[in-house]
Amino acid sequence: MPYRAPVDEYKFIFDHIVDLEKVVKTDRFSEATPDMTTAILSEAGRMCEEVLYPLQRNGDLHPAHLENGVVRTSPGYSDGYKAIAEGGWISISANPEFGGMGLPMAVATAVNEMMSSACLSLQLNPLMTQGQIEALEHHASAAIKEIYLPKLVSGEWAGTMNLTEAQAGSDVGALRSKAEDNGDGSYAVTGQKIYISWGDNDFTENVCHLVLARLPDGVPGTKGISLFLVPKFIPDENGNPGRANSLSVVSLEHKMGLHGSPTAVMQFDGATGWLIGEKHDGMRAMFTMMNNARLGVGGQGIGTAEGAYQHALAYALERKQGRSPVEDGTGTILDHADVRRMLTTMKAEITVARSIALACAVAIDMQTATGNKEWGARAAFLTPIAKAFGTETGIDVSNMGIQVHGGMGFIEETGAAQYFRDVRVTAIYEGTNGIQAMDLVARKLMDGGEAAYTLLDEIEAQAEAGRTTLPDLAEPVWQASETLREAVEWMVAQKDLNQRFAGAASFLRAFARILGGHFHLSAAIAEGGTGPRSKLARFYITRLLPEHAGLLAHATAGADDLYALTPEDLGA
Amino acid sequence: MPYRAPVDEYKFIFDHIVDLEKVVKTDRFSEATPDMTTAILSEAGRMCEEVLYPLQRNGDLHPAHLENGVVRTSPGYSDGYKAIAEGGWISISANPEFGGMGLPMAVATAVNEMMSSACLSLQLNPLMTQGQIEALEHHASAAIKEIYLPKLVSGEWAGTMNLTEAQAGSDVGALRSKAEDNGDGSYAVTGQKIYISWGDNDFTENVCHLVLARLPDGVPGTKGISLFLVPKFIPDENGNPGRANSLSVVSLEHKMGLHGSPTAVMQFDGATGWLIGEKHDGMRAMFTMMNNARLGVGGQGIGTAEGAYQHALAYALERKQGRSPVEDGTGTILDHADVRRMLTTMKAEITVARSIALACAVAIDMQTATGNKEWGARAAFLTPIAKAFGTETGIDVSNMGIQVHGGMGFIEETGAAQYFRDVRVTAIYEGTNGIQAMDLVARKLMDGGEAAYTLLDEIEAQAEAGRTTLPDLAEPVWQASETLREAVEWMVAQKDLNQRFAGAASFLRAFARILGGHFHLSAAIAEGGTGPRSKLARFYITRLLPEHAGLLAHATAGADDLYALTPEDLGA
Structure with missing residues (x-):
């Protein structure tokens, strides 16, 4: 079951969901033409398929270990790393002055995601280096830059x-x-x-x-x-x-x-x-590094989800078991409604998480290219959502991947379990997802909700425009956005931050749900309402978007009931 | 961080949520007086705390292995097994004719759950034997019974x-x-x-x-x-x-x-x-065994959840990190809203899953004692919910347990990860949770929904009675039950089973959500509306019960959108 780089997916999202074109129209990123982007993604994708993916099991079976104080890495990782470094994949978005490609973060995010699908544990290495390059570009002295940046950009260090x-x-x-x-x-x-x-x-x-x-x-x-x-x-x-x-x-x-x-x-x-x-x-410099690392870790979740999805789909297309009531199906377990429900959920969720991450990357690129603070605010607002929802998607999708495999999912040789075990940490490192949620409802609403409302205005404008042609999709998105707007207003009105914190995780997830409705609607509109993406949008908007109501009830419940329970009540 | 057997929890649920008294009033189970039950639970609990729990890590670190065709078990498992067998814990509900205690399944379910908390991998052994005893009691010849049952009941075999x-x-x-x-x-x-x-x-x-x-x-x-x-x-x-x-x-x-x-x-x-x-x-005989095994596997999920909860709570009560906005707290991370939200969710969900499992066990006992078919129908209806929701609770709670630990959660020495890795299979074996959901919406609604409606009638009767004293809790439960009733009606009306199957998993989960509201409300009523259980009920009904609406939207969406997506649309 080989990994296939989903290059067409990124291109569709760039063209029809997150509008990469506006980035390419800036002077800074004028070289990132669609042809260039396609070439980059295809070449990186091939490397992921052919060089990195075969290493994934090696890392699990033969962990890195310490030998007399020296770290010995897993078999083949050295060659895999060389392929990453020599391809220039560490430094897609790094400054050309020191050897970087100077391409948009959106392109780097897609490449990082593919590397995560293929071999998460190795990909973490260049992801850390990318953050360091970013921090040094912004905060290091000229002398330090000159010594370190060319080596980090080339991957020698x-x-x-x-x-x-x-x-x-x-x-x-x-x-x-x-x-x-x-x-x-x-x-x-x-x-x-x-x-x-x-x-x-x-x-x-x-x-x-x-x-x-x-x-x-x-x-x-x-x-x-x-x-x-x-x-x-x-x-x-x-x-x-x-x-x-x-x-x-x-x-x-x-x-x-x-x-x-x-x-x-x-x-x-x-x-x-x-x-x-x-x-x-130091914290300011560290945050330069950490914000992009957070987006990068979100991408690790999405990449793992993609890998787990492809792996489970391949199994479902091979495994025959029982008879489904459906005629003219594949004759495999994919015909069974619950298996198809799981796989469709996995695919729909990946689309959401990926679109959020790439929208965040585009905002970063627009800020870089134009210096416009509104883009900066959008990037800042979307970062914790991209991190937390991306990694939760990695966990949920790989968990479903195990379930699709049935008994085989629990056997390590199958590989399904490794996706879950590997990705689990992404909800913890680079700021736990709880920290992300607190960041979202506190710091990222310090503007009185402006960044949030601007997003909701866009979501509702598109939903209103879509009402005439795709009312069954546009109307629920508009309604959900209105409900979310009330929750934002509730959050902003809470002066006591702990009232916000008690519902922060649910708020973040609800925000991702509505962004998901918006992005799926974008895809359906681009397709004219028929075709695979429209069908996926219909599935998502009918079945997953409705979760937002329950989440927002939780999000706006306040903290009082939570603290009414004493530690003794909890069993201390 | 030792495991503490939650004996008082079972007793509260027996007395105030699932009404074990009616079982004890039957001739068959008249010996299972409250004193007897307390003694049994306390003694079994002590064995779990002192003998089984210390073995849990052994199994993980030193797996059972094959040596020249002979299975060698993990260190200490032999002694642990002896303690289970000699305590009579294999055969609590087995027929006294062959040496069993002849006590209610409700008591056996609680003991099985405690053994699961303490050492899941070892507990699986007697759980399998219990199923075999059940199958032989019902279907074996007298000669076979005489040879095998005494040995299985004693645990020699x-x-x-x-x-x-x-x-x-x-x-x-x-x-x-x-x-x-x-x-x-x-x-x-x-x-x-x-x-x-x-x-x-x-x-x-x-x-x-x-x-x-x-x-x-x-x-x-x-x-x-x-x-x-x-x-x-x-x-x-x-x-x-x-x-x-x-x-x-x-x-x-x-x-x-x-x-x-x-x-x-x-x-x-x-x-x-x-x-x-x-x-x-053979299938009929196997199902005798399997139905109770399904309830038992649900109990494995709940037991693991309890273990993971206690483990995470102990960590949260020790770990100091940051300052919470809350004064007069514990001074540990338990003061942080998001940590408290996770732990409270864990506890509330365990209460739900445990009450469902024990309600199912009580229905089995009433059927055994009275032969009344309505109790049989209730047991049959609750079994797939007990299995699927119990095991999902095991997975979700142990996953949250990892998150409560932060970075430590990903380190194996901590033990949090083992709960998750161990319990993951329970959603797969004894009929995957997808199979449970299909069973619920097909076979268990073949009565035209009678078993379901009877449950909903009870739920609404209690909610109506509770409206005057606890309107904030009773009203949402009543409303949710009405929404669920509509979903049951929708399900029963679908002649094409695949229309039901497409929403089966969400339907099952929604049913558990509403049962959860009902059982939490029972607890609050028993407590007079104030006290720890009422506070937990308020948390659950405010924050988790609202999920049912999104789940039921999914449950009743039908199958057409799912099958509109072709395998190629999914990436085949």
Whole structure:
């Protein structure tokens, strides 16, 4: 059951759902013509199909491991990484000044997604590097940029993010790592970091760690944190890896999945690092990296969902079992209503999550190209939805993929379970989905709901336009959007943030539901109301969109009933 | 973080939600006084806490394996099994004539659930034996009963179910295993069976396989299948294990979870077996076993959910991270709204699933005690809901348990992931949850909806009675029940079963949602509207019950839109 890169899907979404054309019309991205985009996606897709996908099981069966302090990666991962680096797939959206392709984030998002479908654990490596490139482009000094960016862009060196400490997870401000000025422009960084994805590898010449630590005059909390670049090998005067830095991999975690990605405990013992951005302003620099990483992690969820979907569909098209009441079907279990219900749900949900992620990427590109703050606000608003709904879709779809396989789904050889085990962490890292939901209802509504209302205005304008030709699809979308608007108003009116937080997860999911109705409607309109996408839209709008009402009842219930229950009531 | 048997929970549900008293009032179960039940639950609970729970990780870390054709079980499982057998916990509801306690299925269901919380993979062994005892009690000859039942009841021997073959999973009728008359009252059984849970072990003297196979004159399909009892060792004239039968374990599966339970491929090469029930009537005998096994598997889901809930709650009560806006809280992550939302959801859902399972068990007991067909119809109607909703609750709650743990949830040492990996199969075996949903909307509505309407009448009668004192809880339950009633009417009106099947899974889930509203309302009424259970009821009815509307929209959408999508539209 080979993986097939869904290039036509991305093209359809670019053309008819998220309007990539407006990005291409800007000076900044004028080179990203449809022909160019198609060529990029096709070439990257081929690499994913032929080089990365065959590695996926290797990572699971032969996890990365530590051998005398050295990380040994899974069989074939070194070659897979080389194919990614040499294809330029790490740096599609990186600045051409340092060797990047300078293409839109929308294109990079699609390529990242394909790599996730093919081999999630390996894809996480370049995803981390992409974030580091982004952070250095925005916040590093010219000297640092010149040494590091060409190496990171080419993939000769890899990048990591070092935020978490045992006592400082979601609460980054509680970190204890320290940095002291060496007096020579460098700093000595000391501390222990945990959950460092790809903390080391055996296929790049260097590994560059972005580490959050506190300077002696840094205040407690997030406002006293600075960001440092701490390389495994300190570059010599020619910019080549020189002497080993004072850092080490203490251990690797034994995880539920994603075995091909070494998750390290990193120890920094006065390691030499360089300040990135301003002193005590590390969180801002980190967020540059993290916002795009959040979109990227959403893409990991979507890519895994696509892989799990193709895998389950292939099984359903082969497996014969029982007789379905349907004549002229495939003669396989796909004829059974409940199997078809699962697969259609999987496909419809992937369309939603993918459209949200690409709409977010387009907003990022428009902000980059035009500097327009409205696009920035839209990107900021859509990011937590893209992350949380994308990863939930990865989890839900791969879980359904197991179910489609029946008994075979529980047997590891089948591969269905690995999709689920691998993707499970994406709802946790880069800010748990709970954190995403809190971000959405607090920070992202600090504009009084403007970004949200602008989206709803667009959704309703399209639904109104679609009413005459496709009333059965347009009307429910319009109604749902109105219900959502009331929920936004309710949220904005709550001065006590905890009233918002209690319904945040449901609010986020409801918002994704309505965006899904909007995007499916866009597809149906583009198709003229008949054809496969219109049929899928009808399925989604009839069967899945109605979930929004229950979700919004939950979203606007407030916090009082939740806190009425004491810890003792819960069993403490 | 030890497991604590929730004995008080069962007692509350027995007393105030499912009315066990009416069972105790029957002659058949008059010995099951509240004192007796409390004593049983407490003693079984202690065994689960002290003996079984410490074994849970052993099974995961040291899976059962095959050594020169012999199954070696996980460390400590032999002692754990002995404690179960010696406590009499295999045969709580078995007939006293052969050594069983003869207590209600409701009590057995609670004990099974506790054993599932403590060590799911080991609990599966006695669960299979219980099903076999049930099948033999109803369908075996007196001679067979005399030899086998005392040994199965005491736990000296274990029982298994052998249905599935590679080409015959959900479609049991496609099986190819054969049986031929030996002319001496025994039969020669030949064939290969897969997915045989606890196909062998190294701690019982014998393993007795109930095997479905076809006699030479058996017609194709399910109507030509007979059931045979095929022991690993053929009992000698004294009823002791004698010569080895012609059967073997070919291999064990490498599974996503439940590693402590050996899942075998069994080969029967003219193995000696005895007919159970009538020729060609094996499916009926098997269903006796399977219906109670389905309730038992639902209990596995609920037990796992309870274990995962306690585990996550303990973590949330310890882990400090960030500051919550709530004053006077625990000072831990339990103060955060989204964490509390998850834990409260987990607890509320467990209450629902557990009440459904125990209501089903009470209906079985009433049928057993009174022979009243209405109770039989209720048990039959609730069984697929208990199985599917119980196991989905196991999956959803353990998945949330991972999320509550944050990054720790993805690390195997934590134990949160094991709950999920172990319970995942329960939605698949004993009839996938898709099969349960089809059973509910087809076979269980063949009475024109009578069993369903009787339940809805009860739900609405209680809601009407509750309206004056607890209108905020009673009114939404009444409304939801009315909406469900319309959906039942819609289902019953569909002559084309596939129209029902397309919405079956959502219908089943919606039914569980409304039953949940009803049972939470019962709890609140019993408590007088204030107290922990009333607060939990308020949470459930406000936040989770509203899901039913979206589910029922899906349930009654029919099949046409689903089949409008061709396999090519789905990507074939």
